[in-house]
Amino acid sequence: MNAFSSDQALRDFVTGLPKAELHLHIEGTLEPEMIFELAQRNGVKLAYASEQALRDAYAFTDLQSFLDLYYAGASVLITERDFHDMALAYLRRAHADGARHVEIMFDPQTHTARGIDIETVFAGLASAMRMARDQWGLSSCLILSFLRHLSEADAFETLAQALPLREQYADLWIAIGLDSAERGNPPEKFTRVYAKCRELGFRLVAHAGEEGPPEYVRDALDLLHVQRIDHGVRSEEDPELMQRLIRQRTPLTVCPLSNLKLRVVDQMAQHNLARLLRQGLCVTVNSDDPAYFGGYLADNYTEAAKALSLQPQELGMLARNSIEASFLTANGKMSLMAELDRYLAEAPLAD
Template sequence: MWPTAELHVHIEGTLEVPLLLTLAQRNDIALPSHDAAVLRARYEFSCLQDFLDVYYDNLAVLVHERDFADLALAYLQRAATAGVRRAEIFFDPQSHTSRGVAMGTVVRGLSRGIEQARELYGIDGALILCFLRHLGGDAAVATLREALPLREHFIGVGLDSSEVGFPPSLFREAFEIAAAEGLHRVAHAGEEGGPDYVWEALDVLGVERIDHGNRALEDAELMAVLRHRQIPLTVCPLSNVALRTASADLAEHPLPVMLDEGLLVSVHSDDPAYFGGYVDDNVAALRSAGVVSEATAGRLAANAVMSSFLDGDAKARLLDEVRAYGAARGIELLAPASAR
């Protein structure tokens, strides 16, 4: 398994059915069914909103700090088996504080799970606090101010949830506060929304990474900027198929075009409990579809490491590990353009 970094994963989207059932029983939470097969059958979606409805319903089982720690630990245990050495994990505090769960319960619980995973599995983790765009810019500012006393527990902010109708520019103030605090900034853009959403994320929010970004291919000028600045794009193929934001045939996924265009693109899992797989599953599906070779899988792993927020020395060590893995298999990997 190629060593890599996971940069686009929502911790709430890693809530597998067995853990969902365990937490529901532990916290006396009613579910639509307590039959695992029935619950899994709900994970068929025709659009992003269909997914979000089920996703938010399931969050009711997350109540106590221990629940959030168990969620993070379960994801990181699985990620470690996929070759992930560094996980930069999105979390949505508003989806919990709106249910009466304290911000500290969420953040400290997730941090505890990360610490446990570091000790048990040797995997490094960090948190990125995401704003739910459908709640608006003022709510994002209030959420960030509420979270800042816990600043030591997260490294950045992001923007997720329903994209269309909620352009990045609505969140300018929250991202300006985050920048002043020295926090990293990322945003979902160009999944459902068009290239204009990607432009706004770059020019208005000053993001360092674009999550998804598939629709950037529709704008040649934007592509040139992404290529020249080597702005990372964190692509999630199985998610694209599940939510119908790309062809149902993975052989037609835009990933090869993005690579051919010289973009700093990497593969991630998004919401793996709902979309059929973790990082290794996504890469395996792309390989089965004939989209990537073993050498390309290595390139994607290296791109993910380069796109991470690891410091220079840690990034160099992990890149060396990726290259050594390739060399043992007769594959020579060039450094991504931004590392040359």
């Protein structure tokens, strides 16, 4: 049953929710228009004749078919200005969607493998993030993510390249993540580099339980000691794991439109987001790679709400979970929770 009088009423309620986005790959925000703009700026020849031809290629059969296109799109990112423009375009959209805080994953190996200096990546992203903070009050942080289809030695090398920049970007770079192709690349492959990152004081997250089995979720917790699971939707296949996630309040950063586009589910109505939420898991809603998956943060909330009959108080709970699961300071969380409480108390559909 839909508690909203219209789709627009739902959209307005969702946009007004003070919330955080915790699972967002910045390279996955490159819209076809920007890909072509940057390709022209940098003299990069693309395999597609037009923006529409590129958009038509977004018919993915699985995670790998998406990743192949994702890495090709990232080839247009060369200068500090490119990274700045990409990040600012996303931050502007997140702000319009009602995000108060965003945690941005980026894949330096995608760029250093092409000869791009890691400092170019940091500098471009950071300038946009600081601008968004100063102009719109949108706080953000960086999650440096290792590509799991590459070796742990490569991850260590990337960490070594990045660490000299840590002090310069201490206001932004606070976490480590693990992404890319899950199949055949279990968490245990990165046990040592995660131990090092933990020793260095970084917050830790990892993709697990999207295409990989529930065991990957358990191993990410036990071997990598992550504080948050990215995706994690296959945890439902293991009742014991589910009870552990509920008991420990381990956050899952769920991405509904991504799961639909990559065939994790065939229809949004089949998604387990509502079941997970109603069982007491700390699930959050996020957009993953919005340029490729057909929707940014507010789109994911609204499409999930429509398909799964999420009620206003449940949408409020998802927003609350996003704040709780974030890497904001205790004071930052308290302030944002208070803003959310005020909004829910005053929103006409919140009772």
